Amino acid sequence: MITCPWCGTNYIAFQPNCGNCGGALPLPPEMAAPEAPSRIAAPPPPPREMPRHHAWRLLATDGSAVAGGILLLLGAIFAVLGLALTIAVVTAFVGIPFGVLGAVFLLVGGVLVWTRYQAAAQVVDILRTGDAALGVVTHATESYHIQVNGRFPWTIGYRFEAQGRAYEGQVTTLTRPEVDRQPGKPVYVLYRRDNPAQNTIYPNPYGYYGG
Ligand SMILES: [Zn+2]
Structure with a gap:
């Protein structure tokens, strides 16, 4: 089964874009790179279709x-x-x-x-055109000093390698990270080819990149 990373619609068979929101669906395990861990959704190659109004969301x-x-x-x-x-x-x-x-x-x-x-x-733009690298989650912490829409944001930190250099990044999200976003777990990172310091994780319904 393939789950749309943007809106959560489930599909039995692979299709390139979600019929509900229009976003690009992750690659099924048999279409992903051989070294890719089969448990996590692999990003399709760029450019990826994005759901409409994703920036406003x-x-x-x-x-x-x-x-x-x-x-x-x-x-x-x-x-x-x-x-x-x-x-x-x-x-x-x-x-x-x-x-x-x-x-x-x-x-x-x-x-x-x-x-x-x-x-x-x-x-x-990074989600649409960024290159993909397999990284690892370094921390997932809930911050109690700010509240957004009545919920406490989570920060997920990660590190990855791009163009022979190590990079770190973090995203904030209002949804509690799932078990596959806990420290030590592999995670796909999308980054700008001309500046990998600008990056975010995939899938990424509500994330923000950070340095
Ligand atoms: Zn969708």
Whole structure:
């Protein structure tokens, strides 16, 4: 059985792309490289089809992006309210500070969402075009000092070799890592050929690359 790494749909027989989300399916064991461990899903060669709007799905699990989105929403409300109060002239003394506060929220929220979107788009690009290497999980830890959407994020660290050099990376995820993502387990890493320090693990429904 082949499970879609992006949306979890199961398939009996191999097909290149998921009929549900459009993402590329992992290679079945008989199509993967002979040295590949048969228990883990092997990434197909690049370029890989990605599910639509994958960058936005990544953003929905990113604490900074969610905070930026809330600021944008508050900023829009404040700006509209401030503008209405200012137009009414008599209430301009509260309208102007309201409007200014709204503009600041819109600016900060916009910058936050934009920068996190750029990071997410880069992850999607690595997933789509990156070279694959077989690495090993070094740690999987839950961090209790931040909460995203009521859940504590997990950090999965790993190391791998690319172009004769050793690299390390980490991703954060809101879902508890499965047993195959525990320390010592093999894991596929996708990295940029021109800069392997930019990397992430495969499959990767909610991960972010880190240095
Ligand atoms: Zn799918």
